[in-house]
Amino acid sequence: MINTMAKNQISYSTVGFRDRNVQKALEAVAKAGFPQVEILGQEPHVANPLCEKQLSALKSCLKNCGLSARTVHAPLKKNVLGAPEEEWRRGVVNILGNYLRFAAALHAKDVIIHPVPNPIFVPNSNHPSIINRISEAVPRSLDQLIPVAAREGVRILLENLPYPCNYPYLGMNELKCLVDDYPYKQLGLVIDTGHAWTSKKDPSSEIILAGNRLRGTHLQDVDFDYPDDNHWLPTEGGLDWTAILKSLNSVNYSGPLTFEVYQARRGETPEQLASLAYKLGKSWSEGVANKQSM
Ligand SMILES: [Zn+2]
Numbered sequence: 636m637i638n639t640m641a642k643n644q645i646s647y648s649t650v651g652f653r654d655r656n657v658q659k660a661l662e663a664v665a666k667a668g669f670p671q672v673e674i675l676g677q678e679p680h681v682a683n684p685l686c687e688k689q690l691s692a693l694k695s696c697l698k699n700c701g702l703s704a705r706t707v708h709a710p711l712k713k714n715v716l717g718a719p720e721e722e723w724r725r726g727v728v729n730i731l732g733n734y735l736r737f738a739a740a741l742h743a744k745d746v747i748i749h750p751v752p753n754p755i756f757v758p759n760s761n762h763p764s765i766i767n768r769i770s771e772a773v774p775r776s777l778d779q780l781i782p783v784a785a786r787e788g789v790r791i792l793l794e795n796l797p798y799p800c801n802y803p804y805l806g807m808n809e810l811k812c813l814v815d816d817y818p819y820k821q822l823g824l825v826i827d828t829g830h831a832w833t834s835k836k837d838p839s840s841e842i843i844l845a846g847n848r849l850r851g852t853h854l855q856d857v858d859f860d861y862p863d864d865n866h867w868l869p870t871e872g873g874l875d876w877t878a879i880l881k882s883l884n885s886v887n888y889s890g891p892l893t894f895e896v897y898q899a900r901r902g903e904t905p906e907q908l909a910s911l912a913y914k915l916g917k918s919w920s921e922g923v924a925n926k927q928s929m
Contacts, residue, residue, distance in 0.1 A: 645916035646671035646705045646893040648853070649680050650866075652905050653897065657681055658696045665700035667909035668917070672702045673893050674741070676734055677710040684737035694741065705891050706792070706851060707738040708747045716776035716793075717751040717804065719768035728776050732783045739787035745851055745890075746784075747825050750793045750804040750813075760800070770803045777817060784821040792825040792851045795841060797833035797864050806836055807844035814848050823850030827895065828874055829857040833864045838874060842882035849888055853895035854912075868908055869915060871900045880919055892916045 647669045652660035657680040664672045674681055685693055697704055709731055716731075718724035731748060738746045751769050754760035777791075784791050793814065796805050804810055807824065814822045824845040830853070831838040842849060857865040859873020869876055894912040903911065 643670045644889075644891045645669055645913065645920065646673055646891040647909055647912060648673040648708065648893060648895045648897075649675045650708070650895060651897050651909055651912075653679055654905060655679070657693065661696055661700050661702055663906060664909060665702050667906065668913040669909070670701070670703065671705035671891055671893075672697075673706040673708055673747070673895070674704055674743070675708050676737075677708075677712075681707075681737070682710075684733040686737075686740075690737070690740055697741070704738075704741040704743040706745045706747060706893065707734060707741065707743045709734045709749075711749055713752065713756050715749045715752045716780075717769040717773040717802075718776075719752070719757060719765050719772060721772075724772050724776060728779050731776075731780055735780065735783050735787050735789055735791070738789050743789065745790045745792045745823070745825075747792050747794055747851065747853075749796060750810065751796060751798075751802045753796075753798050754800045754802070766801065766803060773804055773813065774816075777813075777822070781817055781821045785818070790821055790823055790850060792823045794825045794827055794853065795830050795834075795836075796827075797830040799834075805834065806831075807841040811844055811846065811848060819848070822848075824848045825851030825853060827853035827855065828869075828879060829853075829855040829862065829864050829866060829872075829895075832857050832859075832874060833862040835862075839878040839882040842879065842886060842888070846886050849883075849886055850890045852883075852888075852890065852893050854892060855895050866896055866898045867900045868896050868903070868911055869894070892919065 647664045649660040652663050828838040831841045854869050856867040856869045856872030
């Protein structure tokens, strides 16, 4: 395994700085030391895919900060591939297509998309037909978005989700089968470590299941006994980070180490959390580099 987790592959989501606008968030991510960033595609950051003047302003802000936009997180909430109503689904495909174009304009490589809805957004969420409707909507949306991703030269990454329901495509087992039907260059997977354990799925096993289609990470810690998608700084919760890093190595993971941290466990400021995450990411990548040179 060569170059996995190189230093310039450490990234931080602007979600860590939701207390300020996107420009200020980018400045803070850069100040913490990160060379790369994940841009949150919703309020308070990029609530609409930008064009023209606003896009140029964002590009110059990135340039001035010395940051590259590694990933864009498409808007969340109801913006999922598997919208169980056709009108809802068509609207989402339109929005997500615009975010693929926006990401390409920023030279971002990957766009994170949620495959299925949180049941709280689904009318009659327990209706027996919902599971089938979601199962059919997910590939239908992908069939429309993959050509856009190909044209724009970006990759869609589907994220594992922590919802307590029997919807399909929540974990890596099903997601891996889904992405295997689509081209590697346009579709991959992103592991959210905290989402995995919130559903009591071992994040290391989920990484192994994602295998060679794993192209992104959302690193966050959760409580061991009562995990609740906490988004704590890695090592401040109950996850086994040594095992997680080992799994990433074992699948020859070569994408970014992206921290998705926004809750302070010990009263840290957003700046302190970002700076601690950077130190952690750096030590992890150096640890791997040392092992490789032995
Ligand atoms: Zn995530």
